[in-house]
Every structure is written in C-alpha cells, then in structure tokens.
Amino acid sequence: MRFTRLMTSAAVASALAIPAIAQEIDRPECVAPAQPGGGFDLTCRIAQGGLEPVLKEPVQVRFMPGGIGAVAYNMFNTTRTDDPSAIVAFSTGSILNVVTGKYGAWTIDDARWVATAGADFGAVVVKADSPYGNLEQLMADLKADPSQVVLGAGGSVGSQDWIKAALLLDVVGGDVSKLRYVAFDGGGDAMAALLGGSIEVYTGDVGELASQLDAGTVRVLGVMSPERLPEPYADLPTTFEQGYEVDWTILRGFYMGKDVSDEDYNAWVAAFEQAYGTEHWAQTVQQLGVLPLNLAGEALEASVRERAERLHNLAAEAGLIQG
Amino acid sequence: MADRIFAGVLLLVTLAYAFIAFTAIQAPFQYDPLGPESWPRLLSVVAIGCILGILWRPDNDSLDVARTTWFRLAAILVLLVAYAELFEPLGFIISTFLFSAVVSAMLGARPARALLFGAAAGLLGYVVCVMLLDLNLPGGFLGELEWGVSAPETQTEPSTGGTN
C-alpha cells in the first residue's frame, strides 16, 4: 500500500528511525507454515518486528497452512528452492516432522537454516479451577490409569504437541498407546477446549500462555525445562524440580530453500546478527512471549543437526519410525 | 446419456476412492475410535449409492453443446492452462497481456482493440494490485527491470519519512 505510506509519511515522520546500515533484501517475506495465530505466526512476527530497524522494507508475513508445515517444506524443496526473499518459520516440531518422514523424502540437509527467533518450552497446563494442584497429582493419575485423563493439544498424533504428552506418560512408565489424546486444529482451539472443559490437560508451549496467565484463567503444572525460566515466567514450577525429568525445549527460527545463493543467505544471516545485538530485538522477543536464544548461520546449522539426531532416537523409541 | 457417462466416470473415481479408503489408509497410532479411514469409507459407500441411483434413472439426455462450441471451449481451456503455466515465467504483465489480447480477439473484439485491452489489463492490473494493494504477483523478467528502476524510489520513501 505504497500510497498510504506516502500519504501518511508526514504524520509519522518522527516515529520512524532508519539506522545507517540497512540490509538490502527485496520484498522480504516470512512464511508461517500454518493457520494464523499459532507458534509459526508468532515466530514470523518476531522477524517482522525485530528486523524492522535493519531492513529497508517491512517483512511480510504469509500463511501457508496445513500439513503441519509439510506444504511449506515441500514448496521450498520443489518450486521455491532459490527464493532469495523468503524465510520460513520452523520449530523443533518441524525438525521432528522431517525426521519422522512427515515431510516426505526430504531431510534436514534440504534446507538452509538461517537464524533463530528464540526459544520456547513445553508446558503442562490445566484450567485455574482444575483439581490438579501440582504435577505430582496428575502424574499419579496418569500412572494409575492413563485413560482417565483427557489430554489435548494443537497437533496431530506424532506431532511435537503429542510428543510432550507421550514423554509425560513415558516418564512414569505408562503405555503410550493407552493415552487419551485429542488433536485440535492449532493451539487456539486447544486452549478454548481447555477453558471450556472439553479437555483436562493441555500440553502447550509457554509462549502461547501469556494472556491467559495474566488473566489467571489457567495454571501451569510444570514447565518442561531443567531450570526455571527468566522473568516473566520465573514463578512457574518446572518438571525437573518436581522430580520428573521431562525436557522439551523448542527452537524457533527460520530456514530457506537449499539452492539459495550464499550471498542471499548471508544477507539474511547478517540482518539477524545485526538485529540480535539491539535492544529493539530483545524487546520484541520478550513482548511476544518468547525466550531469548540467538543462533545464526553456521551455529544454527550445527544445532539443528544435533537436535535432529536426538529426535530421531526419540521417535524410534516411541515407535513413530522403524530403526 | 450424458448423465450416464458422467455418472460412470464418477463411479470409477469413487470406486478408486473407496478402494483406497478400505485398504490403504491406516494410522500407526490412533486414539479416536474412528480412524482416518472411517469417514472416507462412509462417504464412499453413500456416494456409490447415489451414483447408482443416477445410472438407474438419468434425467439429462445430452449436454446440448454444438461441435463449434466444443472447439471454443477447448480453445479457452488451452489458453487458461497456458496462462497458468506462463504466469510465473513471463510475469504478470506479459502473460496477462498475451492472454487477454488473445481471448478478447477470439471472442470477437477487433485486433487493435484486443491488443489495447491486453496492454491495459496487464499494466493497469499490475499497478493497481502491486503498487496500490501490495499484493504478491510475479514480476517475471520485465518485473525485475521494473523493480530495478523503481528501487531507489521505494528506498527513499521511508527515509524521507524518517529524516524530515
């Protein structure tokens, strides 16, 4: 909407500050491979808001819903392998899907991993008036009879949302096939189902919970992290401190097609690296409820590879893949 | 007859659909009593019933389309497929110019006017959609040229906003 920009530029003159060095990326675009409102949306918003001072044009967010991100991964492996202007949001869940073959024959080497937006952690959430006051009570019930607790989340069986539920049951030695897990279409619907009482436990991510925590409508039984999170989540108990070693750290970041030239790839990496140091980036990340984690270029590539291997073992253990 | 042919084709497709539903779809893990296969199975059975009903009692004898009309329809279809295939490689402006000029000429516009209309549709369409509404349309090689020219302008826009 260029003419709006012209029309109103006088009105907003003082509000915009353009830094001396700005990265040249033509019509930058962030693809959120999901319906709006979920984690990928959030990830792209971080790129949009956080990169704003270092890019000349604002990052557009586009949605490519469905197939738990498979469509985007496939598209960037078939038709848009060298698109220099688009980054695609991914999370640990996407790596899991690549590993378990949900994205077809493509492997993690078929993408160039650009940078992270931040980190998030799995959380076991119940409604504020739930009979479960702490994780121990829930775990006792799960151990006694997994089928008496209705769990739910925004992803299908085999997705990272489901893995969180499965890991929880696994740690008390329950049978994963006895789980009662309801798959919703995204975190928003799952949260509505939790508040409405359709499900008792929601295995979501900390980042999605900010508004509900502020309003006091939900209670977090445990954050799936070895250590307490920084503010504003410092009050939330962790799984580890309650004696259950369930860790689910979620990487949030961006990838590009594998045929993108080094030059274009480096422009994006540089843009992120430039943004990482700024107060504006830290603020954006915090505002959107994500915890800081800055990895770009080579460092991220290495981290993704290592995670993929760990997830491969995990998936094999859970029976999602053979071998 | 037309009804029967159409229903026959539909029956073949639905049988294939049912075959897949009854044999191939399977979940490694499932918690709901209805798996991913139950719903398609149900649909295919009802659909086959309906199709048999139409085969039994068709109500359309012919499509009532003259041979010349079929030619025209086939031609427009070919043009549409070509437009779709060339949309990205040629970019919006050129592909739209070609498509709309050819179609309007085919449908009876005078050649000069058809060309004019094509040019107007391509250029105006691009200006309105990309410049004004900021939609995502392929530039093609012409688009790159065009962006190259307009790039300085787009850059100065926000900075004039910033420094003034």
Next chain:
Amino acid sequence: MAEVLAGLGTGFAVALDPFNLMLVLFGCFAGTLIGALPGIGPINGVAILLPIAYSLGFPPESALILLAGIYYGAEYGGRISSILLNVPGDAGAVMTTLDGNPMARRGEAGRALSLSAVASFIGGTIAVILMSFFGSLLAAFAVEFTPADYVALMVFAFASLASLVGKSTVKTLLGALIGLMLATIGIDASTGVERYTFGIPDILAGIDFLVVVVGLFGMAELLHLVEQQVTGQLKTLPVDKSFVRFKDLAVAKWTILRSSLIGFFIGVLPGTGASVASAVAYGTEKRLCDPEGRTFGTGDIRGLAAPEAANNGAAGGAMVPMLTLGIPGSGTTAILLGALLMFNVQPGPLMFEQRPEIAWGLIASMYIGNVALLVINLPLVGLFARLLTIPQHYLTPLIAILAFVGIYSIVGNPFDLLLITGLGVFGWFLRKLDFSLAPVILGFVLGSLFENNLRRALSISGGDWGILVADYKSIMLYVLALLVVVLPIWLSRRNRSTLAVSAEE
C-alpha cells in the same frame, strides 16, 4: 450497562479523532477493493496490510482501527463480484451468488448491490451492539461449546441445507458428497496420516477452500460465459439505475434481523465463520420464507439479504472471543490478535481494564466503520453496476485475470492456478448436468469440521457415542435441525389446505 456506555464514550472519543476517522474511511475503502477480488478476502487483506500498518509507526489504536476497517471493508466487498459476476469474492459470499446474480442478470444489479449493502450494514451493526453489551458473557458460552456440540451444529447446518435441494434430490446429495470427499484430501488433522495426496506436495495440506470456490464458481462461470457467447445467447446488459426501495426493506426486514442474529452467534463460536453462518442463514430463510422453493434461487431479495446480513454479523461475532478471551475465533481475528501482540497489547479479559482506549476504540471504530461502509458503498453502486456494461469479449478475460490474481496472491503457488482451471471444468460439467454447486461447496466447508469434531468428541469420551447427546446445547441443536426440516413441510401443507379451502369457497 453504565460501564459499557462509559467505555463506548471513551472509545468514540478515540475513534472520532480526525486522523483515526480518516484511517477508518481509508481502511474501509481499501478493504472493499480487496474483498471484491475473487479469492482474497478479509483474512488475506489484513495479513497483507498488517506489516505496513506496523511499519508506519502509528499509535496502536490507530493501526488497529485501520486494520479493523480493512477487515470490515473486505467482508462488504466480497458481495460485489458475487452479484455482478457470479464469482464469490470470498468464502462468506458463496451464498450471495444464489439470488444476487439472478437479480443482476435481469437488470437489477444496482438494486442488488444497494440492498446487500444495507443488509450488511444492519448485520454488522447488530453484531457490534451485541458485542458491546454481551461480549464477555457470549465468549464464556462460546468456549463451552464442546466438540460434541459442534457435531450437533454440523447436523443442524446440513439440515438447513436440505432446503437447497434443486431439481434432483439424488444430485444434491451427491453434490454434497463430492464436496465432503474433496475435503478429505490432505493430511488427517488427528493422526497425521496422508489421505489421497498421491505424494503431490501441493495438496498435502488439502485443497484450499478459496481454490475450490474460485474454481467451481469462478472458472466454471467463465466457461459458461464462453459457451453462451458462442451460441449467441448472451447480450450485454444496459446500464441499470435500479436502487433499493423501502418496500424491499419492508419485505426483507425479518429475514435480515434473523440472519444477523444467526450470523453473529455462529461467528462467536471459534472455528466457524462467515461461510458457515451465511449458509445456515440462507438455508433457514429459504425454509421459512419459501418452503416450496419457488422464488429463492431466482433472485429473491430475501435470499440475497440473508447471507449478507449473516456474514457481516459473523465478522463482528468473531471479534468477541478474540477481544474478551484472547482466543481467535477465525483466521482473520487470529491475525488481528497477532497485531495486538505486536503493539504490546495483550488481548484477553484484562484488556478492557488495562488498555480501555484500545479495546473500546476498536469497538467504536466498528460502529463508525459500518456507517462509513454504507456511505462509501451506496454511491459506488452505480459505478460497480457499470461493470456489467463492459462487452463480453472483455469481461470474460477479465474474470480469468481477477481469479488468477486473487488465487495467486494468497500463497504464490502457480499449481493453484491449474487447480482452479481443472475444478472449473469439473464445475462446468456439474452445472450442465443440473447439479447445483452450492451443496458441493458447503459439503467441502463443513466436511472437515464435521469429521474432526466427531472424532474429537469420541476420543474425549473414549468411544462412547452417548457424548453426542450428553449436553443441552447439542440436544437443542438437534431439535432445531428437526424443526428446520419438518416446519416447512408442515407450513406448505397448511398453505395448501387453506388454498383448498379458499378454492372451495
């Protein structure tokens, strides 16, 4: 109540600020244009313009007011191509084609456009009023809507669709089944299993709803136009200067009122939106006003007013769970939610206390937006109606261009362009063989909602089918479904017997 009025006072002070007022007007205008393109509706319009609103550096309330204006404008604009070209502008405008286009064909495009603008205005305004006064109450009700209740709602929706039966019952049923079967393509939402994708990555996620709509309606319409043009059955319409009359509004007033309410309540529920709302409203009205199926579908003004009032009611309703609970009820409100987050505003129960200027400013801007849209749209009616006076040999390629632009700019995948062409051919055959297309589309919309919620309900209950009738809400909906089917039969029988009586006299 006093609280609400005080809040509205704050809100109007914000929204009537000249700069914000200008933004509402501008947003409404741009939204109308975007909505008029087939394919691109409110969701994409807002998504595309969000980063620009952000980068302009407006204060949060101004940016949100601009986006809300676009959202509303796009919902208004969707009807334009439905009426004029028989190509739905977006998902919520499918039902608008059924009576809107026949009106335009008989030279009443102006009347159809202006009447639908008024119906949209009433639907939108009723929704905003209900939202201001009962918002949080309704939101609490909406989250209590369980998967089992959704199943009942789907049954109700299908029951009201029974009214769409055209020439042949079997063909209508088969049409709905084709839609349902198309909806099963893609990765299964509950187990992640691929169904009918044959390894084609472009349809892994299923076929996009907009692709189906634009293909089956838009491209099929284009083929139909070419066919008619070749056989010389097509004449360019003269400029028509018809306009909505007070008599029209008097005829349609109850339809508009009922449809606005239906639309609003369906819009409030997370997961269902303008498309379901307009379908249910149309079906219900047809059952009530025209049980014997004489006028609906041939350009009945009530058949046009119902879906338009409903889809704008739904657009307002969808804002309720987003503003009061922080849970988006539709794709578009999810984007608005994202926008709020970007401006460091946390939507939810506390927003009305913490940032009243934003919460109430947004609501007040909807009141103003509705008025603005009516004011903008009525004078434009004549201009839009002139579109039909374009000679066919230009109009036909224009439809293809509009459809291609609309579909391509959603995700930028050229495969979708081939898909709409293929679906267009299929739609043309269906039309030639007297299948009506509306049941196909509705089967497609309702299909995954129906299946997924049924399976969710059963996995919640652990396989006990009793859960489907365990709640008063479900039972109420089943009763309504039964009424919708039975009432018209009873009504028409009574009419016939009165006719018989009067004939005897």
